[in-house]
Amino acid sequence: MAMNDAHSTFSFKGIPNNYFVSVERMTPEEYENGGEELTISYSYTDSPFGKILLASTEKGICFNALSDNKVHALSELKEIFPEATYLQQSDKSQQRALKFFEDGYKEGEPTIPLHIKASDFQLNVWKALLNIPMGQLTTYKEIACSLNMPRACRAVGTAVGDNPVSFFIPCHRVIRSTGELGQFHWGAEKKAIIIQWEKDHTSL
Secondary structure: OOOOOOEEEEEEEEOOOOOOEEEEEHHHHHHHHOOOOOOEEEEEEEEOOEEEEEEEEEOOEEEEOOOOHHHHHHHHHHHHOOOEEEEEEEOOOHHHHHHHHHHHHOOOOOEEEEEEOOOOOHHHHHHHHHOOOOOOOHHHHHHHHHHHOOOOOHHHHHHOOOOEEEOOOOOOEEEEOOOOOOOOOOHHHHHHHHHHHHHHHHHO
16 A cells, blocks of 8 residues: 555564564544544553553554653653543553563464554654564664665654654664664663564574
8 A cells, every 4th residue: 555645554574473563554533633532542561671651542552662650651642642532451452562572473363553643754764664674773874775765864763763662663773874772762771672682582
């Protein structure tokens, strides 16, 4: 489906038999007026990277915060959808995502559904992130070149930073051309932990 459609869905397997997500872009009707038409379930739980907040609509995960501060994580979610209805509860999308940390992805299992607000450009950048195999890294420059926009490194960096579902769209796999880890919304230490976790699990 064309990426400039108002409602785009694509699936991409980041590494064979190990990681699979399906991504559905929200329609303007779903997120307009601060998301007043959305009902968002959320839970705060443990992960291999510390505490995380997972939030989801009936269609899939719409936000993931890798933060040990529950109040701060929830406030960031509500900044994106200030008028949504919120329910503190887990659901199947969240449970499926958490199961990945324990078992990985096995062929034939349901995908991890993501339901996210995104512009055309953001969606293209995030799809490029999903094209980075688990356990490997790339640079902002390489992402820009893969989109045939070699001068758009700054815009790519902004789109990477705007990713609302950290880890599930792997913005942590993008580093600076110098080899430095670079910025990460949830902190450089958290980024290093995730990168090492992926390397360890890929080697297994």
